[in-house]
Amino acid sequence: MRRAQLLALQFLVAAVALTIWHVLTTHQFFGRYLLEPFFFSTPADVAARVVRWFREGTIWRHLVVTLSEVLLAFTIGSLAGVLVGFWFARKPFVAAVFDPYVKMINSLPRIVLAPIFTVWLGFGIWSKVALGVTLVFFIVFFNVYQGVKEVSPAVLANARMLGMNERQLLRHVYWPSALSWMFSSLHTSVGFAVVGAVVGEYLGAAAGLGYLIQQAEGIFDVAGVFAGIFVLGVFVIVIDAVVTLVERRLLAWRPVAAEARD
Amino acid sequence: MEASRPTGSEKVVSKTAPAMRLDGVGVAYRFEKGSYPAVERADLTVADGEFLSIVGPTGCGKSTLLNLAAGLIAPSEGRIEVLGQPLQGLNPSAGYLFQADALFPWKTALENVAIGLEVAGISPAEAHARARAWLARVGLSAFAGRYPHMLSGGQKKRVALAQVLIRDPKILLMDEPFGPLDAQTRQIMGNLLLDLWNADRKAVLFVTHDLEEAIALSDRVVVMSAGPNACIIGDWRISLPRPRDTADVRLEPAFHEIHREIWAKLKEEVSKTYTQAEEETA
Numbered sequence: 001m002r003r004a005q006l007l008a009l010q011f012l013v014a015a016v017a018l019t020i021w022h023v024l025t026t027h028q029f030f031g032r033y034l035l036e037p038f039f040f041s042t043p044a045d046v047a048a049r050v051v052r053w054f055r056e057g058t059i060w061r062h063l064v065v066t067l068s069e070v071l072l073a074f075t076i077g078s079l080a081g082v083l084v085g086f087w088f089a090r091k092p093f094v095a096a097v098f099d100p101y102v103k104m105i106n107s108l109p110r111i112v113l114a115p116i117f118t119v120w121l122g123f124g125i126w127s128k129v130a131l132g133v134t135l136v137f138f139i140v141f142f143n144v145y146q147g148v149k150e151v152s153p154a155v156l157a158n159a160r161m162l163g164m165n166e167r168q169l170l171r172h173v174y175w176p177s178a179l180s181w182m183f184s185s186l187h188t189s190v191g192f193a194v195v196g197a198v199v200g201e202y203l204g205a206a207a208g209l210g211y212l213i214q215q216a217e218g219i220f221d222v223a224g225v226f227a228g229i230f231v232l233g234v235f236v237i238v239i240d241a242v243v244t245l246v247e248r249r250l251l252a253w254r255p256v257a258a259e260a261r262d
Numbered sequence: 263m264e265a266s267r268p269t270g271s272e273k274v275v276s277k278t279a280p281a282m283r284l285d286g287v288g289v290a291y292r293f294e295k296g297s298y299p300a301v302e303r304a305d306l307t308v309a310d311g312e313f314l315s316i317v318g319p320t321g322c323g324k325s326t327l328l329n330l331a332a333g334l335i336a337p338s339e340g341r342i343e344v345l346g347q348p349l350q351g352l353n354p355s356a357g358y359l360f361q362a363d364a365l366f367p368w369k370t371a372l373e374n375v376a377i378g379l380e381v382a383g384i385s386p387a388e389a390h391a392r393a394r395a396w397l398a399r400v401g402l403s404a405f406a407g408r409y410p411h412m413l414s415g416g417q418k419k420r421v422a423l424a425q426v427l428i429r430d431p432k433i434l435l436m437d438e439p440f441g442p443l444d445a446q447t448r449q450i451m452g453n454l455l456l457d458l459w460n461a462d463r464k465a466v467l468f469v470t471h472d473l474e475e476a477i478a479l480s481d482r483v484v485v486m487s488a489g490p491n492a493c494i495i496g497d498w499r500i501s502l503p504r505p506r507d508t509a510d511v512r513l514e515p516a517f518h519e520i521h522r523e524i525w526a527k528l529k530e531e532v533s534k535t536y537t538q539a540e541e542e543t544a
Contacts, residue, residue, distance in 0.1 A: 154360050157334055158358070158360055160352060161357065162425070163382055172366065172377060176366070177368075253410075253411070
């Protein structure tokens with residue numbers, strides 16, 4: 001019952017927003033449009049565009065391109081983040097040596113790297129993947145580093161007293177602890193993979209949702225821009241729902257992850 | 263009821279090699295500015311099958327002594343022998359029940375109990391079967407699939423007890439294991455511990471600040487002085503009959519007698535700790 005109520009209210013929010021948008025862009029008040037349709041388009045136009053994209057099937061190519069960039073950026077960034085995070089956490093000296101560089105690159109607005117990646121890797125998906133990787137890597141890296149560092153001393157001492165050798169400690173203690181930290185940042189890192197892909201496409205590409213939006217913008221096709229944003233928004237929500245499912249399965253042992261959501 | 267005067271622990275004679283022997287052991291923690299002598303010249307022998315408790319005021323180095331016995335820290339001086347062999351590195355004959363929550367939060371109760379066998383190379387199937395049996399012994403059969411955060415404080419301690427005992431250690435080290443529990447649960451856990459211990463009589467080194475608990479459980483109670491330079495200042499044999507009920511035994515006159523005697527000694531040390539604390543704040 002409460003779930004249905006919540007859903008109804010959520011729909012209501014969308015309905016109200018769409019209605020206001022519709023009314024202000026299609027009806028004149030005081031002799032003029034309060035929202036000029038040329039600049040703001042109309043809900044009906046945007047909906048028609050989205051429907052057309054899917055009916056003609058042109059959107060799928062862009063969705064597939066963006067999705068593969070997101071998945072590649074996430075996978076590569078996470079793997080690199082886990083490996084380097086582990087390495088730095090177990091070798092404090094290495095971490096100390098690299099510390100200023102890690103800080104520098106992490107605080108750099110990643111968008112300035114996009115032109116370099118385009119020059120190096122071309123207009124294909126790999127320059128977007130590279131941009132996404134630089135974003136995902138640091139999130140995962142910091143979390144894994146923290147996860148390995150913050151293993152409770154009592155748990156560690158217990159593991160050693162139970163007879164674990166170095167390899168078993170890694171597998172039964174450090175690894176699960178690091179993964180739990182990594183998974184707790186799953187939403188953020190996947191979100192950043194999307195940002196990397198779409199921004200990369202926006203700055204120069206031949207396909208993808210970011211490219212679609214940028215193309216529409218180039219010809220003042222506001223309906224196209226909004227339609228692209230809408231598709232992107234749904235795309236992100238679907239990905240987020242998948243992440244939530246994965247997280248529920250993997251972090252069943254965590255009190256926060258199991259209860260805080262929903 | 264015999265309550266011997268404090269004696270040097272080396273007088274406790276045992277035919278076989280003692281489970282544990284600390285000989286003039288001292289520990290100093292080094293900081294950037296100087297060092298803190300935590301324990302000084304500790305001589306302690308734990309006989310095979312003996313349940314020995316160490317009591318003392320907070321911060322007296324009881325836990326330090328236990329970590330020494332476990333091999334988690336190395337002594338600055340003196341020597342430690344385990345079953346007649348000098349201790350190097352971790353103590354492989356010891357099981358350690360920690361004061362803090364030390365279960366693996368990402369493993370279920372069953373996996374937590376089985377892990378000690380699995381890392382020793384026993385097949386997962388057999389390890390799980392034996393872990394199930396141990397969970398039954400500590401009364402948690404129905405909770406095998408639960409993660410630690412779904413268990414109460416007392417249940418977690420039961421899992422931890424099974425986790426340690428499943429490896430069948432010769433020596434059991436316990437660092438205020440029931441400290442965080444409420445009074446009723448402590449007594450229940452105390453009885454559970456005595457039942458399990460009675461089955462094969464391991465040597466136990468039990469650290470607590472609760473004198474009543476120490477007397478109710480132990481064969482011998484050792485009192486440590488207030489730190490720094492904490493050392494052993496008293497050694498009592500508790501000859502209350504076994505099997506004991508940790509709640510009922512407290513009502514016996516003999517219990518009160520020995521309690522009064524040990525408390526007289528312990529009280530001096532506790533008040534010393536408080537005076538020190540007041541001097542530091544003043």
